[in-house]
Amino acid sequence: MTTAAVAVTGIGLITPAGIGAARNWRRLLTARPTAATDPELAGLRVDIACRVPDFDPERLLDPKLVWRLDRSVQFALIAAHEAVADAGLAAEQPDPTRTAVVMGTGFGGISSLQAQHARLLRSAPARVSPLTVPMSLSNMAAGCLAIEFGTQGPNLSVSTACAAGATAIGVARDLLLCGRADVALAGGTEACVTPLIVAGFAKMGALSSRTGDPAGASRPFDRFRDGFVIGEGAGVLVLETQAHARARGAHIRALISGYGASADAHHPTAPHPDGTGLEHALRAALADAGLADRDITYTNTHGTSTRLNDTVEATTLVRVLGSQATITSTKGVTGHLLGAAGAVEAAYTVLSVQHHTIPPTANLTTQDPAIHADVVTSPRPGRIRAAVSNSMGFGGQNAVLAFTAA
Template sequence: MNGAAGRPPRPAADIAVTGIGLVTPGGIGTAASWRTVCAGRPAAAPDPALPPGPTGITCRVPGFDGEALLGGRRAHRLDRFTQFALVAAAEAVADAGLDPRHWDGARVAVVLGCADGGPETVEAQHQVLLRDGPTRVSPLLLPMQLPNMLAGQTAIELGATGPNLVVATACASGATAIGTARDLLLLDRCDIALAGGSEAMITPLVMAGFAQMGALSQRGDDPARASRPFDVDRDGFVAAEGSGVLVLERAGDARARGARTRARLVGHGISADAHHMTSPHPTGAGAEAALRAALADAGATPEDVAHVNAHGTSTRLNDLVEAQVLSRVLPHAPLVTSTKGVTGHLLGAAGAVEAAFTVLSVEHALVPPTAGLTTLDPKIHIEAATAAVPLDIPLAVSNSFGFGGQNAVLAFAAA
């Protein structure tokens, strides 16, 4: 059934978001990240760990100290992408009012996404191999860098013995993980799901690869204006790192335990372009299919959508194709933002972090600005927020698209 005008849809598949945890370039913690995004303060800056130039502009998590947050011994055994996830997951669980000491771990799922795993560990240990030989390579190389350890270590930390998996759909990974966790809840495979993504791909090799593809912004002399989604002068993305984790529960279960519902996850759409390894389908057919599927899953019409948190990478082709899809599917022009103008592109964690920002927009009735957007590309016909805008949001969608033509769209409704 469709939601009435101004009223959020209430499908039978009602999933509550009861907790949020964030570690982003906007800050450590949900409150800090949300403040920075709403203020429109770009996080991009020269990275002293990288050569100057296009590969040397990044959006790092400010002041992240794994040893201080997790303990020295534990931090030394974890790659940075896993450290981020453990900090975000701990915040999300606490925010949901849950205590792992008292839950039934067999009914708790962990579903996280990442695009790469631990390249920082791989690159460091490869240097050890070349310099000192194979007998000096750390025995922790594989346990630290394997992508599945993201969910495995989170389960160990929290005593979650239910379904446990990592999904990899490139820059759609975090959103795909959240949608997959929703499916597990609806199938009654679990009662609680920790879902999201984490990424720490800012390394010399990875950044060189992105640069060789021509994907990065060239504004090495003006980092604060490098990430500019939908702007006529956009020229590439700024790589970022971080993690976002949501706690999901069936709405009835959340009500039964008296939990606060921050928003409801009411729809999920996924698709493949089956077109090209890096470029989107020229008409956006796959992205459109995912968006329409998410709305159908939510029992909503396009006119129900009040806000879109766009993928909005600040690359020439991706922004144009996404905008064309939005104009075609949502001709009533809901208010669009891309929080990548502040955070940069968190790659496999982007969909999770942006899902969290979408939940916060719905909860607080506030759309953050698209930082860096000064002049909308004349080929793009969307209503883009350039300042924080108070707005009642019965229904919002969050778009995530990735290399390989993998698309995921999440739909969130007001509680």
């Protein structure tokens, strides 16, 4: 086993699949989609989304705190509290100066910014909230986690579009390995299901137009896919050096053994048609982990349900991992969580490794004949020695995390 591995000791999730890691895992295994018509998108050409169910921030957070935080930061705090409790850190309180926070996001506090802009247009500058700027800044998830948990180590925010959550986890791992910290809270958060953002994605042609069948709209790798369904949520992992985790007797869910990142240097929104950037990141992650292609049991793909992404990604995986490449996409259930997607899907990959089960890909009824990988469509039990999680983002961002069993 590579000495570059770090331990995953805690998971926190709040997604359209549920609040809490256990609920998320159960929903994934049923392959039940979460997409539905969204009243807040009424009147738009695309009016479907994947929302966090039964979300009441005042029940989950200090009510005196809620009104000062953008929805994306609320998500991050809720996920982080679960992760910290899961890791058993709430009572142990590690050295705050040796505890890092790294969070990723695509849009930051965009919903708060839009709300205040609307107030400005309706009323006057005097009606704009004095909290407009802090609620809108993209670094506030990381900053508020540090305030909440008293962490005083490196505190970073990354923005690599839809790869942001995975990039944050990779950066946090690097901080631990280079000795900057012993513990890290790392993940991603996003809350941008707003008319402006949805209208923008729809105008690009990125969203599914299957508005008459929301549950069937997100269908990764399916021959009849036509775009993604936007979602929201957050995922946070507690990472520790193996020495720190073992010294305190922590339960290690899995190991992050490798990380690779790259840029396509090709197009602002489209992946490289040959998948060269993703291939570079994937091969880098495998080399970092000391793994061969035959060691990978399965890949949790970016799998957006868009025509180009799914074909490029699957073709690249077959080229690198061989015809036996076994893949799945959880976006058929959750939709696309944008800046949070990589972190949430990294958490799902950890759960898969821990439970030795590959979750299914929802809504795959007719596999695209151009996709030659083994796409899993029902829960598949079996020992998972190693797995990878891919993330790709606008701007040509690629991030790949390799996980191995503890």
